Amino acid sequence: MVESAQAGTMRSGRTLNHLVPGRDCGDCVACCEVLRIVDPDVGKPAGIMCRHNTGSGCGIHATRPDICRRWFCLWRRIDAMPDEARPDRCGVIFCLEGEDDHPNPFARFCVVARPVGSSRALRSELVRQVIAMFARQGELPVWVHRHGVRSLIHPPPDLADAIERPDTTPFQAFVPAAMDWRRRHRANWPQG
Numbered sequence: 269m270v271e272s273a274q275a276g277t278m279r280s281g282r283t284l285n286h287l288v289p290g291r292d293c294g295d296c297v298a299c300c301e302v303l304r305i306v307d308p309d310v311g312k313p314a315g316i317m318c319r320h321n322t323g324s325g326c327g328i329h330a331t332r333p334d335i336c337r338r339w340f341c342l343w344r345r346i347d348a349m350p351d352e353a354r355p356d357r358c359g360v361i362f363c364l365e366g367e368d369d370h371p372n373p374f375a376r377f378c379v380v381a382r383p384v385g386s387s388r389a390l391r392s393e394l395v396r397q398v399i400a401m402f403a404r405q406g407e408l409p410v411w412v413h414r415h416g417v418r419s420l421i422h423p424p425p426d427l428a429d430a431i432e433r434p435d436t437t438p439f440q441a442f443v444p445a446a447m448d449w450r451r452r453h454r455a456n457w458p459q460g
Contacts (some may be wrong), residue, residue: 287340288347291354297321298355298384299341303363307335342379353398359389362398364408373453374409374420374428387414407452423449 300321304314310333312318320327326336342362343349355361361384366377379402383389390412402410403422410422420428426439430446437443 287344291344291351293344294354294356295325296354296356297325298361299339300326302355302361302382302384305335307333309333310336348401349398350394352394355384358392358394358398359384359386360392360395360398362402365411373432374423375411375418378409378411380411380413380418382413390414 297317300318301316302314305312305318310318310320310328318326320332326332341355342364343354346362349362352358353360353362360381363380363382364377365380366375368376370376381390381395381399389395399410399412399421402408406422409420411418412421413419423431427442427445427449430437430439430442431449434443434446434450437446
């Protein structure tokens with residue numbers, strides 16, 4: 269799936285409401301480079317370091333805009349993620365992303381793994397374990413982003429097909445799980 273203009277965008281919106289005690293960003297500035305920031309004061313395209321980065325952190329940290337004060341990657345919000353999964357350590361930033369009106373219902377609210385530098389980091393054992401953790405938890409779709417393209421990891425293709433078209437899918441064995449998914453995600457899937 270080619271990403272939309274909104275994918276990987278830091279903006280106000282749905283987030284988890286807590287931070288893991290004892291975790292801080294430290295020297296990590298992955299979000300300042302990897303993500304597109306929609307803000308009149310610090311707005312920037314994805315993949316370009318924010319102009320306020322000094323090389324050792326944010327040059328306007330004390331007065332940074334609300335969007336930067338309130339946005340945190342999933343490593344800061346999910347205590348089950350190992351300490352080594354901090355984006356600057358593992359090479360991948362895990363984010364909650366979503367667009368309410370996205371044509372693909374699996375992209376309306378999801379977890380996305382984005383490489384900080386080389387996409388090789390997506391193949392590391394640690395990153396694979398974190399992706400597997402999100403997939404096992406199963407509440408949100410999980411995507412991997414590389415080279416401007418997002419690939420759906422969870423639900424897997426057969427289940428995704430059954431979720432999208434339970435009446436006509438060739439994967440009828442997945443229909444009970446598909447209907448359960450649709451019930452849990454009522455906002456994205458019509459009942460039927």
